[in-house]
Amino acid sequence: MARTTGSDGEKTEAAVREAAVSLIARLGYEAMSMRQLAAEVGVQAAALYRYFPTKEDLLFTLMREHMEGLLEAWSAARPANADPVTRLAAYVENHIAFHIERRHATHVSNMELRSLSHERLTQILKMRTAYEKELRMILRDGAEAGVFQVDDTGLTAMALIQMMTGVIVWFRPGARLSIAEVTASYLSMTMRLVGATISHGTARPSGRAAVAL
Amino acid sequence: MARTTGSDGEKTEAAVREAAVSLIARLGYEAMSMRQLAAEVGVQAAALYRYFPTKEDLLFTLMREHMEGLLEAWSAARPANADPVTRLAAYVENHIAFHIERRHATHVSNMELRSLSHERLTQILKMRTAYEKELRMILRDGAEAGVFQVDDTGLTAMALIQMMTGVIVWFRPGARLSIAEVTASYLSMTMRLVGATISHGTARPSGRAAVAL
DNA sequence: GCATTAATAAAACGAACGTTCAATTAATTC
DNA sequence: GAATTAATTGAACGTTCGTTTTATTAATGC
The missing domain is CATH 1.10.10.60 (Homeodomain-like)
Known part of the structure; x- marks a missing residue:
């Protein structure tokens, strides 16, 4: 005792x-x-x-570390000074891989925001916004360079993130599709969605998947 | 008293x-x-x-009626015997309109499933699956007819639904974009995502938006 | 206008909640 | 091996929860 x-x-x-x-x-x-x-x-x-010290402290700690992990993973995976197609491919691959690997934590970070105090909610949202801004910049660069066809950068970024994060809702490891297959599919859907101009082989930064338009 | x-x-x-x-x-x-x-x-x-009779009965009633409403809305909007592009456009337009109009109820139906008993959860999921199946059939018909380029029908359907439903997360009435603009954007993103073959004007079933590929 | 039904208030039930506190034992330090 | 620190238990605190019961009043039907 x-x-x-x-x-x-x-x-x-x-x-x-x-x-x-x-x-x-x-x-x-x-x-x-x-x-x-x-x-x-x-x-x-x-x-x-x-x-x-409290139940909410526990929740906040889990969320903060998850968001920090996401930002760090992207920092490590982000290709510097590359063309928009390569950067977008890297973003998609990193996002899918991270979210499949940490399904439960992502679920918590996305679904339990309302249980945080105002101050802590702001803190988490700030990190999330920073992460989303990276995608918006890629889309904007691509649109300006003429390799993407995007109506509205902000709207497209949200649509893409919702689509990609949704993978945790239905994907189960060991099911019909492998992680590599899922990633490849999301990659080609993303490239078509943004109307990416076909650029032979540039979109293969990690060697894991090729872009099939 | x-x-x-x-x-x-x-x-x-x-x-x-x-x-x-x-x-x-x-x-x-x-x-x-x-x-x-x-x-x-x-x-x-x-x-x-x-x-x-109980708190859970209240939740279940709200969810059931919301799902019934979704299925009825699609039944009313669905174009019979039309080509896949027209049917997909109708699906997207109905989905966006319904979800923007009933943001709160959609939030409840999507986020609170775990608070239902097993039996009632099954009942709600059955309705949801039926709704998703409609989209899968459209995609399959389009792929077979050669007007869509789709890797995997099931995966694409989930990706599209996640993308479209995500509109309730960030969209606020009266903000920068109007409902018509948002719908038009989602429509063109969807058509590009499924690699729809350009078919002059067929994708304008409600007159609200034209497909811009 | 009297009887019946519909709609509510007020109070209480036991159970479960997050959290605190004091006591107790294992591990570590010197 | 004694003193100190780390880790945990068991019991309790006050509060809130979903729900039930009983009484009371408004509306309705005849």
Whole structure:
């Protein structure tokens, strides 16, 4: 009825984060109770408060780190000084890969925004806007260069992001389509959607997929 | 401290539905309390139970009627025996119009599925699948007729629906773009995405928008 | 105008919620 | 091996939740 043998703060905190992402994705933030989360980790509810001062702090931490991860992944994948088609292809590939790999966390970050305080909501939205701006810049550069046909940059960016993020709704690993197949399909749909001019082989930055217009 | 002057069951029930859609869209189903809903309607919580036996019954009723409305709207708008381009254009126009008009209800139907019992979830998903199947059939017919270029019918249908439904996330009435402009943009993005062969004027079933490839 | 029905209020129910606190034990430090 | 720190338990706090019950008043039918 106190500290248990083999208990380790770092391991417990990691287990709490992992269980929280999974439970919130499945039940929703409001529907998940701290007792439920604690039971999943194999600990009493009071122990959670050693790592996160409140339930909302836990949610915010998960969201912030997810958004930071997304921005970092794009920073690492972004091709500098490349043509718009190559950059757009890299954006799509990174987005799909990241979201399939972290389906649950994406679900949480997209669906539970209303449970954040105003200040924290603003913080998360700022990161999201920064990420979306990257896509808008690619589309604008492409439109100005005449390689994309885009009515409205902002609208197109939102449509593309909604389309790509939607992959987490229906995609299940090990199902009919492989990740590579899904990525290739989304890539060609994206290129057609923006009316990309065919440019032989430029859109193969990672070697994973070719653009089929 | 009992029946109030001018009270009317039908009006109260309608007010409850309306307030519930708005509150659930804003706060989430779990976060909305029955007392909060009652206060919005101007009534005590106990009065709600005259119209809906449980909170979940209320949610389910809202969702079922929303899905029925969607299917009915498509039934009315669907052009019989038309070419795939015309049918796809009608699908897109109906989808965008319906979802912009009923943003809050769509939000509820899409976000609160996990709060339904298994049986009721199945019931809602059955309706949704039927609606999605209509799009898959259009895409398949178009692909077979050679007027669409589609890798995978199922994947493309999901991508399109996610893209179109996403309009409720960012669109606000009275903002920069009008409904007609948004619809026209989504229509041309859709036609490009499916690689529709240019067919002079066929894609103008409602007269509201022309397809610009 | 009297009986009946419709619509609500007021109060209460037990259960579950997020969170706090004191006590207790394991691991670590010296 | 004693002192200190880290990790956790168990019990409790006040609050809020969905829901039920009973009483009360407005509208309706005859």
